[in-house]
Amino acid sequence: MNQPTIEVLHGRHNHLIDPALHIWGWEIPVYLFLGGVVAGLLILSAALELVRGRKDASLPMRTAPFVALVLLSLGMVALFLDLEHKLYTFRFYLAFEPTSPMSWGSWILVLVYPVAFLLGMGSVPQETRVRLIGYPPFQKLKVSSWLMCVFGRADSLRRPLLWASVVSGAALGIYTGILLGALSARPQWDTAILGPLFLTSGLSTGAAFLLLLPLDDGERHKLVRWDLLAIGAELLLIAIMLIGFAAGDRAGQIALTNLTTGNWGGAFWVLVVLLGLGVPLVMDLLEVRRRLAPVFLAPLFVLIGGLSLRFIMLASGQASSFRMIQ
Template sequence: MEERILATARDIEGLYPHVHIWGWPIATYLFLGGLAAGILLFATLYYLNGKENDMPFTVKIAPVFTFFFVAFGSLLLIYDLHHKPYFWRLFTAFRIESPMSWGAWTLASVSILSLLWPLSFVDSIEDYLHRRGWKRMDAITRWIIRMEHRWAPLRWLIMFFRRYRKLFAYLLLFLSIILGIYTGILLSAFNAHPLWNNSILGPLFLTSGVSTGSAFVMWLSNNKKERRLMSIIDMSLIAVELFFIIHMIMGMQAGPEAYKEAARLFLGGQFTVWFWVIFVGFGLVLPFLLEVFEVRGFHVHPAVPALLVLVGGFIFRIIMVYAGQMSEYPFL
């Protein structure tokens, strides 16, 4: 038997009984980053496949939201910093070894491009919003169009982006994959937290992010074909996610003691119900089944599986951020 106790006072917040310095802002950001990555991945992919007019919501409308997701996520990140006035230091360095460094650069690039992308479609977006009767958003787009006519630099910017849109689409497709996968790699880079420290976490977060992206389109699109296609895509993504999750737990179970201990958080430990019932049950399996029914022709309101996937994806990030910090090497 061995027992270890701290013999001198160390009254430092966030270190004991286990490291806990990242909370809901980080988890929310990871969710929003993944969601934005998913939406942009579909938008650019279908644009490059020439589906611009067949899938207007996926290609043009959904990306309007991504700028706000990414911007809000970035604000949360800055809010979470403890030395806020120095946050610009992120952009005076590029450190390839640090996922947070190249993630910050990716996030900044995606923010700019996700603003330019819908801007370059502003006319057809206005048309779509008008037809759909989304009046407030329509008023904003009309104002942007007026600005475009009045203000030459904006006109020039939109023209420039339109001209090289295909090139930007490839770039944004690439960056959205990086953004989606980095939210997972960010956590998996921490060897001190065995629950995070597995190489499947990047692909798992990417898959989950793309799945929430497809759910978002499925939820808000009014085009039956688009919704059905996203349902089918989401089903396959959920299947892949389930495979990755089993794979992740198997990997930890086959690892050294600290990794087995990490898996125990989900296998009988305090996150068991949250992980298997709330996330896997209500956030993956149930929407999967509802999507199967929907595709088979039963009437299921697409908002139901979509919202389950979105809420499930958010809860998954919360679980991973909180449980990951509890998973540590034995106390010293």
């Protein structure tokens, strides 16, 4: 009955900080999720062409880079909404801080935009190009000559662009994880796995996003197999992360408990592991073995799982603190 106790009176009640950190709301997980999807789209669409050669792709595949730009912009709007001093956003681009993932991220975004744009331009079919260049207002405004130049560059640099797309996509995907992973002050985030985990999650959510669209059979065939690999890798990374926490010190224990049996345990197991990874894994396997016709369910689950992963990691990370270690 008389267990030794500790009473702590904490005389600080700072907004967003106490009693537990809650500096970030929905904006950041949404941004991280969209960033992941964009990374997946860029890598997958480029990789598909690298593997299959430049042949006629389906409309969704051809427009994927532009869709990626839209999603990325939505993500950046979310990020912008989170900033406390929006007028100073330009400050991101007056500095490069090599130790700050967020600084890397803002510069990676600068890289992703032209790459995705040029990648998308290179995929525009000939008849569309002709129509665009011939559009009278464009001709008047000298947009047409610019477009011709862009199309020319996009074609001549196609192969380097494909590789740039894979590399910048990978950088973006990893960065979304490192963004949290570098904040080792939060036991939940104090793991190097977050980078690769968010990248693989980005790949599978990117694939899932594409699989929801009308692809041709060849594309679908490849994407499902890659998706399978990504999901498998993700499960493996999650396992390694949990084992890492379990093998860790008090901070690791806090992180482990948080995700497995604590406040976020239920959501993590059901939404992320089971629904977001387990079920799609089985369904993908069945599809690969031709036991199951392609359905929308699996990709939808993957997307829900990917979004949940971001929300759960963000919330549980903010709630985990060295303060919990007395």
